[in-house]
Amino acid sequence: MIDSLVQGARSLPPVSAGTLSALRRAGSEVSGRVDRLLSGREDASPLTGGRLDAMRLNHRHHLGFMQQVLGLGEYAILARTLPWVYRVYRSMGFRPEYFTVELNAWLTAYQAVLPAEAVAELEPVYRWMLRSHPYLLGASAQPAPRPLAPAGLEGPVDGLEEALLEGDATLALTIMRNVLDVADRLTLYGQVIPTAMARV
Secondary structure, eight states, X not given: OHHHHHHHHHTSOOOOXXXXXXXXXXXXXHHHHXXXXXXXXXXXXXXXXXXXXXXXXXXXXXXXXXXXXXHHTOHHHHHHHHHHHHHHHHHTTOOTHHHHHHHHHHHHHHHHHSOHHHHHHHHHHHHHHHHTHHHHHHHHHSOXXXXXXXXXXXXXXXXXXXXXXXXXXXXXXXXXXHHHHHSOHHHIIIIIHHHHHHHO
């Protein structure tokens, strides 16, 4: 299932530097708008299992993650990470339909804040996520095998896994910065982080 998601993600078109720049400049405004769109819904509490603070935190994480994925142009990272995201938030009581509501809210917020050219480049990525929702749900319901760390990256993966399990954000950031001292961003976002997160 993951392999077919990765195949589909790899067919997505890249976004331009201008779109990335617009998204970075307007990120907090867009994220705030998504927060308000979801918080203002009558079903906000049931959708999120009553965890509105976790929802807002997810929106900030989503924005930062998407900026990295879009900047790298490596959509396979998205396909491999989303089932984990679904699994984590569903374990906190989020309903499956939260994800489609959230993704549509991002599209609405982009349309309200970003230039039309940027929206046109971001829309295919979000439409792909929306189309992939049933498959992401299915993948998230499957038990995840413990992935092996890529050769030479065992230490950072093990350390990041431990930091995540302990909730030690400072240590996690330090490990990720150390990886960037010896490897590129694609190694960090495409190998180290997904492997550690899949283990968690």
